[in-house]
Each structure stands twice: as structure tokens, then as C-alpha cells.
Amino acid sequence: MKATFKAILIVVLCTFLTISCSRKKxxxxxxxxxxxxxxxxxxxxxxxxxxxxxxxxxxxxxxxxxxxxxxxxxxxFEEVVLPGxxxxxxxxxxxxxxxxxxxxxxxxxxxxxxxxxxxxxxxxxxxxxxxxxxxxxxxxxxxxxxxxxxxxxxxxxxxxxxxxxxxxxDNNELAIKNLKRLLFQEELEGQDLADATSILAQAYLNTKSVDSAITQLEIASNATKNNDERGRYRFIQGQLYNQLGYKDSANIAFDKVIELNRKTRRIYMITAYLEKIKNFDYENGNKLEVTELLTELEENRENRPFLDKIYHQIGEYHLNNNSDSLAVAYYNKSLRTNSKDEFLKARNYEILGDMNFDASVYADAGEYYDSTMSNLALNSKPYRVIKRKRDNLEDVIYYEAIAKVNDSVLRLVNLPEDERLTYFEGFVEALKIKDEEEKEKAEAAERSSGLATVDNRISGQRVGANKPSQAAVFYFYNPTTVAYGKNQFVKIWGDRQLEDDWRWSNKGISSGANTASTDDILATATDEEKFDPQFYISKIPSEEKEIDSISKERNYAYYQLGLIYKEKFKEYGLAKNKFQNLLDSNPEERLILPSKYNLYKIYEALGENDEATIAKNEITSKYPESRYATIINNPELVSDKDENSPVSLYEALYIQHGNQEFADVISKSEEYINKFDGEPIVPKLELLKATATGRLYGYEAYAKAINYLAITYANTPEGKQAQNIESNILPKLASKDFIAENDSVSNNYKVVFQLKNPEPEQVSDFQKTLDSVLKNIKYYKLTSSKDVYSPNTTFVVVHGLKTGTVARTFDQLLIKEDKRKIKAPYFVVTSTNYQIIQIHKNLDAYMNIDNN
The missing domain is CATH 1.25.40 (Serine Threonine Protein Phosphatase 5, Tetratricopeptide repeat)
Incomplete structure (x- = not known):
């Protein structure tokens, strides 16, 4: 009976479910x-x-x-998501x-x-x-x-x-129209009203209608049932009031965020406090009250996740109170919190960089700017601003490093033997202490984790076990070991690029000086030499030629630093010290007069009239024929268009280079380089000279000139251009192999007339005659040009021939009268091979090939 009842019940339920599942009834x-x-x-x-x-x-x-x-x-997210x-x-x-x-x-x-x-x-x-x-x-x-x-x-x-x-x-206007209509037509309440007005505020913000946005946020803040939303809306109100310059209204909005306390996200409350402190009136406000508030925020344990922001604001407070040392301490504290806020870290680094820049500590400023850029989006506007600052410091950091290293070497050179020994004995003692500390750290690291320790396994064997373990781990997988190894590598070898021959000393990131650094010396020293003072004494330069080279390099660095401080940074005090130190260091003759003239201009800028008069009289009396004396005596006659100015002379040389007067360009460039040594025009002249040398003497001479420019003027735009040429362009031009000529492959051919030891008029007359002859040739549109090949040879080249067969029978295209006019011998070459001939000056090698 029960079974029957259950069966009937199941059937009824199934029927009920079947009927109720229908979506059509x-x-x-x-x-x-x-x-x-x-x-x-x-x-x-x-x-x-x-x-x-x-x-x-x-x-x-x-x-x-x-x-x-x-x-x-x-x-x-910016990335595009595919369908599905x-x-x-x-x-x-x-x-x-x-x-x-x-x-x-x-x-x-x-x-x-x-x-x-x-x-x-x-x-x-x-x-x-x-x-x-x-x-x-x-x-x-x-x-x-x-x-x-x-x-x-x-x-x-x-x-x-x-x-x-x-x-x-981005349909903001449409959204504003529809939302205003909704609010007008409907009596919204509670969360619906908060949602409508808050999103309307966002549309107003997107269309830069800040006042309207603040009004809507006030309605949303009062209507919302969510305290997180209320805290956010009030905070945004405060930000907008600040944007409009209404600090009192902003502080009222921030106070409303603070009143919410634990009802909203703590970050809103902390940031509201910090925003109020940013609005503090440093002239009339109660500084004691602000100091107590900042101390309370710093010491509250609940605020630990926000210490990066709190420390930064304390640093800002001290900076505005001219307490620079305290400001630096708190900016560094903010950085040590390992904040996730990239912009905050960038801001800390930038402020520290600016402080060092203002204190004329340019090398440290450059490092801070490097760190700033590493925390900014690449090629963003803030990144470009900082990069511009950093680029301006490139030269001063470079030359300061050279001056510092070479000054140190020259001081050691001039020390008596006993003082040298005392100095290096102290150095060796410090090195021993440092070495002991490194060994202790390494032993501690090995004890704590082992070189290959995982689950109590050391070197593939379980502690206390006799059988080898299969779970041994390669020691490069141990982070402690890897970190220790990296630190040791940097200490011994410095910051090296990943490239072939990395062990060579010239591959290290050095100051640019010719002297070896301490790290380079230590890298090549044995354990016995490392702690021997005489080893270091033996490395001190002793030959007069080497010492003289170091002194010249140091003096040139002084001169460049003087110019940079004077022209770029307007730091006349620093510039004066550099030029005075240069003149006291027995400089080369070529640097004396420019240094004295720059000192004269610095004295004028500083208002030191007596010193300016002395410098002026010295220049005009000792160097009356110099350009500097002319400028001083006749300032009204000097202008940017002075024919004897470096720029005008360079422009004239550039025109000569365009006219293929390469020999004249090379000789005059050398003359001007010596004449204007130390001035900004010199790297430009060197680059022009290198180009002319390559056009006249070929690849080898060009490569040598470019290499000299890249090394000597490494930090100038021309030097960097030379480095790019050396790395990327010269390797592509290195091949001397000629390309086999093939008429089946599309090619341009040239007919080249070779004129040896010609006078300029002779070349011009021949080209004019050739042009008149080319006009008489039917079916081909031919042109000519003049190319200097070597100091004694000039080519006149015919362009426009597409096949080798026609090019080789060029004389057959001429009528009888024209053949009498053109008697000079010629050869035929493809455009590609002609380029190789001009680059490598290997015409003889080409003529020996059975092509003509």
C-alpha cells in the first residue's frame, strides 16, 4: 500500500513539475x-x-x-580584449x-x-x-x-x-542630459538618488564643470547608505575645493571625512589629515598644533600601512619650515617603507634631487633624478621633465668625476714616500676589516640557508643520513646565495654590461678618466698583493709623460666645469673657483687666455669690479691681438654675425664641405680646433673634419677619426652621434667585397670619367661639355655629377643607364662630333660597387677585375 502511495505521489509531483515548467502558460x-x-x-x-x-x-x-x-x-585597462x-x-x-x-x-x-x-x-x-x-x-x-x-x-x-x-x-553631454531629466521627472530617494547624483558629478568632472560636480557630490554624500561611498565623496569634494583655491571649504570637507573615522576606509581619513596639513598657513598658523598632529599620525600603530604618505608629508612640513636636514631624513624614511605608490617614490626622489641640485651637489642630484625616472611612466610628461634635468647634469657629473679621480692621483704623486706608505697602510687596514666583515656575512648566510639547502638537505645529502638525497637543488636557485654573489661581483668588477670581453678594464662604467679605479686594481690583485701597501704604491704613476697626461686631463675637466657652471647653471661662484684652480695648476697655453676671459665675465656678473678691471687689463696688455681683446675693447662691433666668430667660420666650412673641398675643410678644421679649443664649437668641427676625412681618404681614416671623436668628446651630442656611427653604421660599411654584376638583376649603372690632378676649371669645363653631349643622346635621360675620389683624382659620373651592355658601349651612343669632344677614358660600374669604391678607395682592386 505504501509503495503504491509513493508511486502515485511521485507521478503527481512529476506531473506538477512538468506543468509548472512550461513557459508558454x-x-x-x-x-x-x-x-x-x-x-x-x-x-x-x-x-x-x-x-x-x-x-x-x-x-x-x-x-x-x-x-x-x-x-x-x-x-x-588599455589592452583590447578579443570576443569571447x-x-x-x-x-x-x-x-x-x-x-x-x-x-x-x-x-x-x-x-x-x-x-x-x-x-x-x-x-x-x-x-x-x-x-x-x-x-x-x-x-x-x-x-x-x-x-x-x-x-x-x-x-x-x-x-x-x-x-x-x-x-x-565618453558620451558625457548625453549622460548629463539624461540624468538631469531623470532627477527632474522622478522623486529619487536613498541609494538611487546617491547613485544618480554621484555619476552625474563624474560627468560634470569629465566636462570640467567643477562647481556643478561639488553640488551633486553634496547630495550624493547625504543620500548614500554606504559610509565608504560617503567618505570617498566628501574627500573628492575637498580635492575639488582645493582645485578651485577654496582652502577653508576644502578643510571643512576633509573634517567631515575625518569625523567618519572607522565607518569608512582608513586611507580616506589619513589622506584627509594630510590634505589639511598641505593647506596649512605657515605664516599665521599654529605650528605646534600641526607638529603634534603629525607626531600622533606617525606614532599611531594603526597607521603603519600609510607611513609612506605620513613620512612624506612630515618631510614637506620641515622643508617649508627650512629644516632641510629633517626634511631629508623623513623623505628617506618614506622611501624605506617600500611604498607601492610609484608617484610618491618619484616625488621623494625628485625633491631630494632638487635639494642636491640647489646645493650644487650635481653628481648626487643626477643619481636621484635617475631614481625618479625609474618610478615614472616612460615618455610621460613628468618623465620628460626630469630627463631634461638629468641630461643637463650629464656633462658636469662626467667632468667632476674626472677632476676628482685625477686630483686624487696627483695628490698621491706629490706625497713623500713615507706619507704614501702611511696612507696605504691605513687603506689596507680598512680593507682587512671590510674583508673580515664580508666573510662573517657569508658564513652567516651559509649557516642560515646553505649553498644548496632545502628541507634540511645540504649538497644533496640529508643531515644525519648516509644515503644521497634526490632532492638536491642547484645553488643558483637559492636566493640568498644569488644575492651574495651579485653583491660580490659588483664590488669586484663594478657595473658591467652583458657583452663579450666584459673582464677588460675599459668595459667598466668608469668616470672617463684614464687612471685605473680602485675596483679595477683590486680585481687584478692576488690575495697577497691585496693587503700589501707596496702593491698600491707601485701603481702610482711615476713617468713624467703619464703624470703630465693626467694633469692635462684634470685641467681640461676644470675648464669644462667652469664653462658649464657659468653658462648652463649660472653658478658664478663655482665657475670662478674652477677657473682659478685651473690657472693655479700650470695649465696648457691654449686654456689660459679663455680661462682669463671667462673669469673677467664672471667678475662682472658678480659685481667684483676691481678684479674685473685687473683681468681686463691683463688680457688687453698681454694678448692685444687676440679675439678676446677685440671683444673687450670693441664690444659694440661684436655680433653673432661676426665673420671671425666660431659659428660663422663653421658655417663657411660647412659650405665648403658641400662643395667637396675636402682637403681645405680638413686643414681649416684643424686650425680652428686649435684656435677655439675648449669652446662648444670644437666637437662640431671635429665631426665635420671626420666626415671630410672619410670622403677624401676612405673607410679606415673615417673610422679612426670617428673613434677619436667618440672617445674625446663622449658627452657631447657630436660624441654620442659618433658612438652611434661606430656601433651601428661602420659595421655595415666594413665589407670591401664587390658585388657581381648581372644584367638580369635590376641595377643602375654609372659611366665614370677619371680626371687625374685636374685644375678646378678643367673639371668644370669637362662637365659642361659632357652635359651638352648628353642632351644629344636619344632615348635616354642622362645626367652628370662631380665626385672627389682622392686628393689627386676627381670623377665625373654619368647617371641614368639601366643595363651594363648599354653602359659599356656608351661611346657608341654619341654622334661623331660629340665623340671628338669627349676623349677622356671611362669605366663602367654599378651603383653598389661605385659606393664601395668611394667608401674604401679601392679603385685599383676594382679595375683589376675583368669587368671593363
Whole structure:
């Protein structure tokens, strides 16, 4: 009986489920079955997935408090996502649940939707697409709700989310229009009002209507039920008031954030405190009160995650109070917190760099600017600003390093033997202490982790075991060992590029001086030599020629530093010291007069009239024929267009180079280089001379000249250009091999007339005659040009022939009268081989090939 009853009950239930599952019948059972199933199955799971996705999105999002915060915490990715792909699997799952609810539970009967949960499904669908940053599909979902379900209780939410999508698609004006209409037509309350007004505020911010945005944020702050949102809206209000310059109103908004205390995210409260401190009036405000507040924020244990920002603001406070040493200490504290805020780290480094720059410690400033750039987006505007500052320091850092190293060497050279010994004995003692410390650190590291220790296994064997272990780990997989090895490498070898022959001393990153660094010496020393003072004494230069070279290099560095400080940084005091030190160091004759003239101009700039008069009289009396004396005696006659100025002479030489007067360019360049030595025009003259040398004497001479320019003027634009030529262009030109000529391959051929030891008029006359002859040749459009090959040979070249056969029978194209005019011998060559001939000056090798 019981079995029969159970069977009947099962049949009844199955029949009931079958009937209720139908989506075509508008019955009470059908409607409620699908509504309940939709709400508590698909939509429930879908909204859970949506919230998980939003949580992960918020966790990965990092607010930039250096700019006005966006209303909505949502990271926008730049990369394009292909159809079918997703940035977050949770949003994909939410979208799938929404689609499942629509597909399996929609009850479209008589053109009307009978399931009251389907509009909610479309809302979930739109939200999932929105957070997955597929804004056009999300807009379609929200528009469908407005079109298909105008009586839905979710209609206002759909309208707000539609405008959020419009704003993401940069349709801000449309969003403002629709949201204003919604607020006018509907009596929104609570969270709906907060959502509508907050997103309207974002649209106003995007269109730069800051006042309107503040008004809407006030409404949203009062209407929202979420304290996190209220704290964010109030904080943004404060930022906007600051942007408008209303500091009192901004502080009131920040106070409202602070009043929320633990009800909102702590970062809002901490940053609100810091923003209020930024608005502090340093002239009339209560500094004791601010100091106590900063101390309290620093010492509160709950604020540890925000110490990077707190330390930075304390540093700012001390900097504004002219307490530079305290400011530096706190900026460094902020950096040591390992903050995730890249812009904050960049800001700390930049301020420290600026402080060193203002103190004329340019080498340290350059290092801080390097660190600043490493924390900024590549090629962003802030990056370019800092890079410009850093580039301006390149030369001064380079020459300061040379001066420092060479000064040290020359001091050692001039020390008596006993003082040298005392100095290096102290150096060796310090080296021994340092070496002992390094050994202790290495032993401690080995004891703590071992060279290859994993799970109590050392060198492949378990501690206390007799059998080898199979779980031994290669020692490069041990981070402690690797870090120790890297440090030791840098200490011994310095910062080396990854390249062949890295062990050579000239591969190290050095100051540019010719003297060997301590690291280079230590790298080549044995353990016995390393702790022997006599080893280091033996490395001190002793030959007069070598000492003289070091002294000249140091003097040139002094001269360049004097010019840089005077011209680029207007640091006349530093420039004066460098020029005076140069003149006291027995400089070469070529540097004396320019240094004295620059000192004269510095004295004038500093208002030291007596010294300026003395310098002026010395120049005009001792060097009356010099250009500097002419400038001093007749300043009104001197202008940028002076024919004897370096720039004018360079421009004239450049014109000669264009006219292929290479020999004259080379000789005059050498003359001007000696005449204007030390002035900015010299690297330009060297580059022009190198180019002329290559055109006249070929590849080998050009490579040598470029190498000299790249080494001697490494930090100038011309030197860097030479380095690029040496690295990237010369290797492509190195081959001397001629290319086999083949008429079946498209080629340009040249007919080359060779004129030996010609006068300039002779070349011009021959080319004029050739041009008149070429005009008489039918079917071919031929032109000519003049190319200097060597000091004794000039080519006149015919262009426009496409095949070797025609080129080799060039004389047959001429009529009889023209043949009498053109009697000079010629040879035929392809354009490629002609280029090789001109680069390597190997015409004889080409003529020996059976081509002509």
C-alpha cells in the first residue's frame, strides 16, 4: 500500500513539475515557479559572482591621491580584449547566469513578460558586461530594460547604469542630459538618488564643470547608505575645493571625512589629515598644533600601512619650515617603507634631487633624478621633465668625476714616500676589516640557508643520513646565495654590461678618466698583493709623460666645469673657483687666455669690479691681438654675425664641405680646433673634419677619426652621434667585397670619367661639355655629377643607364662630333660597387677585375 502511495505521489509531483515548467502558460504556478527559480538560483549565483568580481577589482585597484579621485573605484585597462575573452572570470560567470535566467525562465506570453525577475536578469547582464569593460554590450542590456520593461521597479537603476556606460564611452553631454531629466521627472530617494547624483558629478568632472560636480557630490554624500561611498565623496569634494583655491571649504570637507573615522576606509581619513596639513598657513598658523598632529599620525600603530604618505608629508612640513636636514631624513624614511605608490617614490626622489641640485651637489642630484625616472611612466610628461634635468647634469657629473679621480692621483704623486706608505697602510687596514666583515656575512648566510639547502638537505645529502638525497637543488636557485654573489661581483668588477670581453678594464662604467679605479686594481690583485701597501704604491704613476697626461686631463675637466657652471647653471661662484684652480695648476697655453676671459665675465656678473678691471687689463696688455681683446675693447662691433666668430667660420666650412673641398675643410678644421679649443664649437668641427676625412681618404681614416671623436668628446651630442656611427653604421660599411654584376638583376649603372690632378676649371669645363653631349643622346635621360675620389683624382659620373651592355658601349651612343669632344677614358660600374669604391678607395682592386 505504501509503495503504491509513493508511486502515485511521485507521478503527481512529476506531473506538477512538468506543468509548472512550461513557459508558454500564464498560470500562477508557472509564473511563481520560474520567478522563484530565477531569483534563488541563477540570479543569486550570478550576483554572488558579480560581487566576487567587484571585490577582486577593488582589491587590485590603486587610487592616485595625487590627482582628483574618480567617483567609482574601477581600474580601466588599455589592452583590447578579443570576443569571447574576459578580464575577470567572475564577471563571465555572472553574465552566464544572467543569460541562463533569460533563456530558461523568460515567459513571453502574448508579447508580455510574465516572469517579474527577468528585468533583474537583464540588469545583472548589463552590470557584468560593464565591470568586464564591455561598455557597448552593457549599454544594449540597459537600453533593452528601458524599452521592454518600462513599468519595472528597476527602471531607475537601469537609467543610472545606462548613463554610467555612456560616461565610460565618453558620451558625457548625453549622460548629463539624461540624468538631469531623470532627477527632474522622478522623486529619487536613498541609494538611487546617491547613485544618480554621484555619476552625474563624474560627468560634470569629465566636462570640467567643477562647481556643478561639488553640488551633486553634496547630495550624493547625504543620500548614500554606504559610509565608504560617503567618505570617498566628501574627500573628492575637498580635492575639488582645493582645485578651485577654496582652502577653508576644502578643510571643512576633509573634517567631515575625518569625523567618519572607522565607518569608512582608513586611507580616506589619513589622506584627509594630510590634505589639511598641505593647506596649512605657515605664516599665521599654529605650528605646534600641526607638529603634534603629525607626531600622533606617525606614532599611531594603526597607521603603519600609510607611513609612506605620513613620512612624506612630515618631510614637506620641515622643508617649508627650512629644516632641510629633517626634511631629508623623513623623505628617506618614506622611501624605506617600500611604498607601492610609484608617484610618491618619484616625488621623494625628485625633491631630494632638487635639494642636491640647489646645493650644487650635481653628481648626487643626477643619481636621484635617475631614481625618479625609474618610478615614472616612460615618455610621460613628468618623465620628460626630469630627463631634461638629468641630461643637463650629464656633462658636469662626467667632468667632476674626472677632476676628482685625477686630483686624487696627483695628490698621491706629490706625497713623500713615507706619507704614501702611511696612507696605504691605513687603506689596507680598512680593507682587512671590510674583508673580515664580508666573510662573517657569508658564513652567516651559509649557516642560515646553505649553498644548496632545502628541507634540511645540504649538497644533496640529508643531515644525519648516509644515503644521497634526490632532492638536491642547484645553488643558483637559492636566493640568498644569488644575492651574495651579485653583491660580490659588483664590488669586484663594478657595473658591467652583458657583452663579450666584459673582464677588460675599459668595459667598466668608469668616470672617463684614464687612471685605473680602485675596483679595477683590486680585481687584478692576488690575495697577497691585496693587503700589501707596496702593491698600491707601485701603481702610482711615476713617468713624467703619464703624470703630465693626467694633469692635462684634470685641467681640461676644470675648464669644462667652469664653462658649464657659468653658462648652463649660472653658478658664478663655482665657475670662478674652477677657473682659478685651473690657472693655479700650470695649465696648457691654449686654456689660459679663455680661462682669463671667462673669469673677467664672471667678475662682472658678480659685481667684483676691481678684479674685473685687473683681468681686463691683463688680457688687453698681454694678448692685444687676440679675439678676446677685440671683444673687450670693441664690444659694440661684436655680433653673432661676426665673420671671425666660431659659428660663422663653421658655417663657411660647412659650405665648403658641400662643395667637396675636402682637403681645405680638413686643414681649416684643424686650425680652428686649435684656435677655439675648449669652446662648444670644437666637437662640431671635429665631426665635420671626420666626415671630410672619410670622403677624401676612405673607410679606415673615417673610422679612426670617428673613434677619436667618440672617445674625446663622449658627452657631447657630436660624441654620442659618433658612438652611434661606430656601433651601428661602420659595421655595415666594413665589407670591401664587390658585388657581381648581372644584367638580369635590376641595377643602375654609372659611366665614370677619371680626371687625374685636374685644375678646378678643367673639371668644370669637362662637365659642361659632357652635359651638352648628353642632351644629344636619344632615348635616354642622362645626367652628370662631380665626385672627389682622392686628393689627386676627381670623377665625373654619368647617371641614368639601366643595363651594363648599354653602359659599356656608351661611346657608341654619341654622334661623331660629340665623340671628338669627349676623349677622356671611362669605366663602367654599378651603383653598389661605385659606393664601395668611394667608401674604401679601392679603385685599383676594382679595375683589376675583368669587368671593363
Amino acid at each position: 500564464d498560470k500562477f504556478i508557472n509564473r511563481n515557479f520560474h520567478a522563484i527559480t530565477t531569483e534563488f538560483n541563477a540570479l543569486y549565483n550570478g550576483y554572488n559572482a558579480l560581487e566576487e568580481g567587484r571585490s577582486s577589482l577593488n582589491a587590485a585597484y590603486f587610487d592616485n591621491y595625487w590627482d582628483v579621485l574618480p567617483i567609482e573605484r574601477m581600474q580601466i 575573452q574576459s578580464k575577470n572570470e567572475n564577471f563571465t560567470r555572472a553574465e552566464e547566469k544572467a543569460a541562463k535566467a533569460i533563456q530558461k525562465h523568460s515567459m513571453n506570453v502574448g508579447g508580455k513578460e510574465k516572469n517579474p525577475q527577468i528585468d533583474e536578469a537583464y540588469l545583472l547582464l548589463g552590470k557584468a558586461r560593464y565591470f568586464d569593460q564591455r561598455f557597448i554590450p552593457s549599454l544594449e542590456a540597459f537600453n533593452y530594460i528601458l524599452y521592454k520593461y518600462p513599468a519595472s521597479d528597476k527602471i531607475n537603476q537601469a537609467k543610472v547604469w545606462r548613463e554610467k556606460s555612456n560616461i565610460r564611452l
